[in-house]
Amino acid sequence: MATPDPDRPGFLLPLLLLAGFRTLIDDLHAELARQGHPDLRPLHGFVLQAVGNGTTASELGQRLGVSKQAAGKTVDRLVALGYLERADDPADARRKLVRPTDRGLDGLRRSAVVFDQLRDRWAATLGPDRVAAIEDDLRRMVPADVFRLDVPGWFGT
Amino acid sequence: MATPDPDRPGFLLPLLLLAGFRTLIDDLHAELARQGHPDLRPLHGFVLQAVGNGTTASELGQRLGVSKQAAGKTVDRLVALGYLERADDPADARRKLVRPTDRGLDGLRRSAVVFDQLRDRWAATLGPDRVAAIEDDLRRMVPADVFRLDVPGWFGT
DNA sequence: GTACGATGGTCAACGTGGTTGACGAAATAG
DNA sequence: CTATTTCGTCAACCACGTTGACCATCGTAC
Numbered sequence: 097m098a099t100p101d102p103d104r105p106g107f108l109l110p111l112l113l114l115a116g117f118r119t120l121i122d123d124l125h126a127e128l129a130r131q132g133h134p135d136l137r138p139l140h141g142f143v144l145q146a147v148g149n150g151t152t153a154s155e156l157g158q159r160l161g162v163s164k165q166a167a168g169k170t171v172d173r174l175v176a177l178g179y180l181e182r183a184d185d186p187a188d189a190r191r192k193l194v195r196p197t198d199r200g201l202d203g204l205r206r207s208a209v210v211f212d213q214l215r216d217r218w219a220a221t222l223g224p225d226r227v228a229a230i231e232d233d234l235r236r237m238v239p240a241d242v243f244r245l246d247v248p249g250w251f252g253t
Numbered sequence: 254m255a256t257p258d259p260d261r262p263g264f265l266l267p268l269l270l271l272a273g274f275r276t277l278i279d280d281l282h283a284e285l286a287r288q289g290h291p292d293l294r295p296l297h298g299f300v301l302q303a304v305g306n307g308t309t310a311s312e313l314g315q316r317l318g319v320s321k322q323a324a325g326k327t328v329d330r331l332v333a334l335g336y337l338e339r340a341d342d343p344a345d346a347r348r349k350l351v352r353p354t355d356r357g358l359d360g361l362r363r364s365a366v367v368f369d370q371l372r373d374r375w376a377a378t379l380g381p382d383r384v385a386a387i388e389d390d391l392r393r394m395v396p397a398d399v400f401r402l403d404v405p406g407w408f409g410t
Numbered sequence: 411g412t413a414c415g416a417t418g419g420t421c422a423a424c425g426t427g428g429t430t431g432a433c434g435a436a437a438t439a440g
Numbered sequence: 441c442t443a444t445t446t447c448g449t450c451a452a453c454c455a456c457g458t459t460g461a462c463c464a465t466c467g468t469a470c
Contacts, residue, residue, distance in 0.1 A: 106368025107302075109375070109384070110277040112391040117270040119395045124267075139456080145264070154418055166457055168419070173455080190418045190465045211263025218266070222390050227266070230387055233379050234269040238276045296427075311447060323428055325448070330426080347436050347447040 120214055127210045133203050135177055143170055144204045147180065150195040179203060277371055284367045290360050292334055300327055301361045304337065307352040336360060 121138050128136050146159040157167035171194050174180040179200035185191035196204065219227045278295050285293050303316040314324035328351050331337040336357035342348035353361065376384045 106365060106370070106372040108388055109372050110274055110281075110368065112388055112395065113270050113274040113277070115395040116391045117267055117274060120267040120270070137455085152418070153420095162456085163458065164418075165420075165459085169456075188418085188466070192419070208263060211267065213263070215263040215266050218394055221393060226386070226390055229383070230390060231265055231269055233383055233387060234273045236378060237375055238269065238272040294426085309447075310449095319427085320429065321448075322430085322450090327427075345437070345447085349448070 120211070123214055124207060124210050128203065128206060131206050133206065136179075136203055136207075139170070140174060140177075140179065141204070141207050143174060144179065144196060144200055144207075147194055147196055147200075150193050152185075152191050153194060156194060174200070277368070280371055281364060281367050285360065285363060288363050290363065293336075293360055293364075296327070297331060297334075297336065298361070298364050300331060301336065301353060301357055301364075304351055304353055304357075307350050309342075309348050310351060313351060331357070 124141070125136065125138065128134075143156070143160065146156055151159070153168040153171055154164040156171065157164040160167060171180055171182070175182060178197060180194055181197050183193045183195060185193050215227065281298075282293065282295065285291075300313070300317065303313055308316070310325040310328055311321040313328065314321040317324060328337055328339070332339060335354060338352055338354050340350045340352060342350050372384065
């Protein structure tokens with residue numbers, strides 16, 4: 097059975113939250129692919145956001161809630177794709193700074209624009225107040241330390 | 254930066270939807286672990302739901318939107334964990350029926366109960382009407398073919 | 411100034427959840 | 441009876457995560 101059992105109303109909520117998320121993410125990446133970023137994966141947007149203007153792999157791992165090794169591997173892939181670059185830290189020979197490239201910044205800016213458009217589309221259907229109400233409600237239900245990115249288990253399985 | 258840029262309001266919605274989903278799933282599995290199912294992973298609930306009273310690996314793959322090979326591997330793991338069992342189809346020697354074991358049914362029932370309790374908890378905080386409103390709104394925004402389970406990309410990365 | 415603990419990056423091995431391609435066995439269509 | 445389709449499986453691979461180990465470097469304490 098594909099759709100959840102109506103006798104189990106609790107199944108509906110997580111399913112719809114996931115479906116809503118996936119809808120937005122799928123729309124985003126379809127649009128990003130059209131705009132010259134076909135190899136940007138759902139994970140990458142979060143990583144680029146977390147990199148910001150520059151960090152290290154360890155700090156990135158903390159922000160994303162994963163090990164520094166996992167963060168390092170993800171950085172490797174994004175470097176290979178041309179979205180990030182590494183540079184030595186002149187002040188500390190152990191640290192390697194991770195920075196977005198121009199392409200990385202372009203992807204990030206386009207993501208922001210597309211997400212804004214998608215939110216507008218939701219507002220056009222549901223009304224701006226209901227979208228804001230969903231955001232308010234969810235913000236009340238998710239623990240503050242889950243809403244921040246620096247907590248384990250944000251993505252992936 | 255961990256929290257999204259407030260100048261980019263669009264980032265908020267997907268982040269909160271994911272956070273809401275993860276909060277429910279994390280709470281569910283913390284409770285399931287307490288109730289004797291510590292090795293049930295987030296994915297497994299969907300799979301058990303999709304198996305229902307019995308299917309084959311191929312059909313399961315279609316329902317879950319993944320390849321039959323991926324479905325087969327997941328069934329392997331759930332068989333090893335004691336949640337599913339395979340049996341030959343007397344009517345078709347190619348097919349192998351996949352059925353939940355008693356333990357699988359127990360996990361499924363407990364998941365349903367816990368999800369219902371979690372939804373009640375949300376209703377106690379937000380009010381039953383707002384929870385229902387979130388469900389209604391999300392149902393309007395997700396394409397029907399995404400809400401059904403038999404579409405690619407439901408879980409995982 | 412040197413010894414030492416904490417930190418940053420990397421390597422290796424592994425687990426899980428996916429993919430595609432190939433292939434044999436069994437059912438079905440002509 | 442033969443051709444095609446379907447089911448299950450094997451193999452190779454990829455993305456993303458884990459632990460454990462290790463070395464280089466930094467900061468501190470003596």
